[in-house]
Amino acid sequence: MVEQHSEGGRYELVYWPFLQGRGEFVRLVLEDAGAPYVDVARLPQSQGGGVQAVLDMRRDAAPGLRAFAPPYLRAGDVVLGQTAVICDWLAARHGLAGANEVQRLAARQLMLTILDVVDEAHDTHHPVASSLYFEDQRDAAIAAARAFTRERLPEWLDYFETIAPRGGHWLLGDRASYVDLALFQLVEGLEYAFPAAMARHASRAPAVLAVRDRVRARPRIASYLDSPRRLPFNEDGVFRHYPELDC
């Protein structure tokens, strides 16, 4: 554990307890930083955990701005929403947001771009409405997945490949940052959801895959991935494997 950075003792992440989802981008920053945190909703309900913890945050103003949806991060008086804002703020406190203002701006742009891909990947299985079951939008999902895996995925991989580092470095330069962690999660998620399509396109993006491998080998990340704290990918998260969508 690194020194204590949270005013309140530990960071408190509030996110759905049964899936990786967008909360995983925050978990990865906390884990790589070695920051002390509680994944609040994964505590037993008797200790304030469970889905109710998420619903309470969604309803309450708490101090600060009420955010529309999880993940939320509490650190003393600071309460943050929006995955990109949480990761940027947290990473800056732990030396994972770039070495200067130019790098920090680059990190913010890359993070939003990575989250754009996450949204598109999500929308392949829920193209019509998040409130409908997959089965009720299956035909549209198949059409959406076809466009995603054949047109968008190669475009995205080509884009990230042009900005990925060569020769053992990180997206922002010499130092790893939260956008490397986010790119790791994106690639892992895409490979889980679309194994055939990713295998087909993998040769376009060797430098991207190398970043993923380097992140996976970081000691704290490796230890996290081996721990029960890392939830498995599943069909409740953002990245879902439905064989008919992997075309």
Add this chain to the structure above:
Amino acid sequence: MVEQHSEGGRYELVYWPFLQGRGEFVRLVLEDAGAPYVDVARLPQSQGGGVQAVLDMRRDAAPGLRAFAPPYLRAGDVVLGQTAVICDWLAARHGLAGANEVQRLAARQLMLTILDVVDEAHDTHHPVASSLYFEDQRDAAIAAARAFTRERLPEWLDYFETIAPRGGHWLLGDRASYVDLALFQLVEGLEYAFPAAMARHASRAPAVLAVRDRVRARPRIASYLDSPRRLPFNEDGVFRHYPELDC
């Protein structure tokens, strides 16, 4: 015009020349700040304008990080992508990003939340793929619009109403910021795209509509809206009016 803030003389916005889209959020900040700028792609092609200007930015690394998609902002050596990043950076230089760090964090969260709604509104007319014509995804679009106008729109309006100010103020407090401008644009866009649904739900969000009205009355914004620089809403932008989707 306020004093010159751009290193290079004037800011250069590079965005599709025939639609408001996400670029409009940047235009509103530039206009409200009274900042000198060129809307590059709206220049004649002989002066470096036209769609080609956007395509060139998309391809070139330029100095700094290549961004995946427009809008882009150039200011001397600074080249930025991602609407939220551009607005935050630009607004901070012109006193439109909050008075302190807490407000700036709140602004970032709100901006991303507003852009989440923009994405959802876009996805009503292109639920399956951006690369397909509306006509080729019309049935899915009608289903998506139904979920949006009946479920999501009231949820979003209720959310913004809980954080909207009472009594003549702005989202962050006493001073207007770029998120007020963005909320204005969101409401205008939603009213253009979904006039019947917005009329049905308007009574949920009086404080939101009051912010919209106050933004519209800001002298530089009023002057901009009356000028030919303000492109009309149309069916190429993010907010599109298709009567069958306004349910």
